[in-house]
Amino acid sequence: MFHHARRPHGPRPATARRRRAATGLTALAALALAGCSLAGGGGDDGGADPSAAGGGVVRVVTHDSFSLSEDLITAFEADSGYTLEFSAPGDGGALVNQLILTKDSPLGDVAFGVDNSFASRAIDAEVFEPYAPADLPDSAEQYLADDAGSLTPIDVGxxxxxxxxxxxxxxxxxxxxxxxxxxxxxxxxxxxxxxxxxxxxxxxxxxxxxxxxxxxxxxxxxxxxxxxxxxxxxxxxxxxxxxxxxxxxxxxxxxxxxxxxxxxxxxxxxxxxxxxxxxxxxxxRQVEYAGVLAGAENPEGARAFIDFLLTEAVQADIPGQMYVYPVDERVELPESWTTFAxxxxxxxxxxxxxxxxxxxxxxxxxxxxxxx
CATH class of the missing domain: 3.40.190.10 (Periplasmic binding protein-like II)
Incomplete structure (x- = not known):
């Protein structure tokens, strides 16, 4: 869902979805701009403590409209010690189908982009393992997909x-x-x-x-x-x-x-x-979720990535990058959205x-x- 460098739902194409190595000064500058650690605080299911996990690769499976600012990705990698690898099998519907077909040998560690129209299909297929982020915004609780915490709401549109x-x-x-x-x-x-x-x-x-x-x-x-x-x-x-x-x-x-x-x-x-x-x-109204894939090779990294998606810096980045609303209602929206969005x-x-x-x-x- 995009155009030139941006598209209305997922404004940036997937051409830059390569493995990114964390780099020093650029990442530190991005962290200073973000004003906080982007690694996240972890939840009540073992947490996402990168110092304990020792870094490693986190494989993120998403739809072809996923996009975040490169400086935030770089900052997360530098702050957490994880390296992110992205794959996008298609639209949100194709994403769910692929997650179900490959659940016995998952495509990655964490998935983003399952929405409320397909969420129950993935939950019933036991694609995800529960994870409850400690910093889930109060405004996101209304969008929880099930009582088990299989999926974490990230944005709405x-x-x-x-x-x-x-x-x-x-x-x-x-x-x-x-x-x-x-x-x-x-x-x-x-x-x-x-x-x-x-x-x-x-x-x-x-x-x-x-x-x-x-x-x-x-x-x-x-x-x-x-x-x-x-x-x-x-x-x-x-x-x-x-x-x-x-x-x-x-x-x-x-x-x-x-x-x-x-x-x-x-x-x-x-x-x-x-x-x-x-x-x-x-x-x-569509709600998009992230979840830890059952059988993930790096579940700690998956939890860290979900925590990262809920940080103020990422939630504020979502409107300009994916042209949907952040799930955190405390985030200030672009002025133009009042008139045009x-x-x-x-x-x-x-x-x-x-x-x-x-x-x-x-x-x-x-x-x-x-x-x-």
Whole structure:
């Protein structure tokens, strides 16, 4: 989920995800800027004490939209003695699938990017071992995935439809505002979304329609949307960065599934308006988690990395890097977010237990209805 150096959900591409060796003066300067130790204090499950662990490699498995500032990564490595190695098997949905398929021989030590639409699948498959960070912010407790502490909430964001203001102005067509609007003839062939079977934002949007129309209406909605020229692609990056007309891809579709924060990225420096906008009446709230992988070779390092993600410096970095909200509500947000990146006042909701019980059946029904 990104563009040039940044993308709305995970603004920086994965090209720099190589093994980084800690270096002295740069790391120390970054630590001074951060104003605190980035190694974290550890939790109540053995803690993440790097001095006891003796360093080593920490393998981080994430989605292809993960991004943090390089100086923070370097500072963590210098402060903790760990060296981070990153791998990204794909979108959030692909990440969960890979974690489950490889749980007997895990791809890494810690995973970031499992979201609330897929969390129960990973938990039920026993992909993670419990870990309770000592410094979990009070504002994060509402997002805990289970009572066992299998996953730690790191960030939140609203998955919403976005529109290209310029396209609609040039074509003299009023912009849609609601899910129902997309079914009107004037919006035929204008919408692109990622597949919920392979994309976590895609699944979040499917859940938004379940929340909006209920068990009796969501299937009919998708049948009608499909009949109105809907385009479906594998992942968020294809939809936003290739097919959407309002971003760098300059595609043919002026309506795309993305995030409420995406328009803030598209604002030109010094501009007082955004060329795109999020439809806040179409949203589903997404929570992203990190967890220690069961069978990890370096569980101490995995815990240290989770503690690192909860530090003030990293939480403050998340909005500018991944264009989602930090889970710590005490963190000051960029000024532009008030205008260009608001959270939806009333996102659609589906109870976690209903997602767990019905997700696979809903995805199959969606596939039968839309893909055939």
């Amino acid at each position: 609203d998955v919403c439809l976005n529109v290209d203001h310029t396209w609609f102005t040039e074509h003299g067509i009023a912009e849609p505002a609601t899910l129902e609007d997309l079914l009107a003839p004037e919006y035929e062939g204008l919408t692109v979304v990622p597949n919920p079977a392979t994309s976590s934002p895609g699944l979040a949007f499917l859940l938004a329609t379940v929340g909006a129309f209920g068990e009796d209406g969501w299937v009919d909605y998708w049948a009608d949307l499909s009949a109105n020229g809907l385009k479906v692609v594998q992942g968020w990056s294809d939809a936003y960065s290739v097919d959407f007309s309002g971003s760098t891809g300059a595609g043919a579709y002026p309506i795309v599934l993305s995030y409420s924060t995406s328009p803030a990225f598209e604002v030109a420096e010094g501009a007082d308006s955004a060329p795109t906008g999020a439809l806040l009446d179409t949203c589903f 608001p959270l939806a006042p009333e996102p659609f909701e589906v109870a976690p237990e209903d997602i767990a019980a019905n997700r696979d059946a809903w995805i199959q029904t969606w596939t039968d209805t839309v893909i055939g």
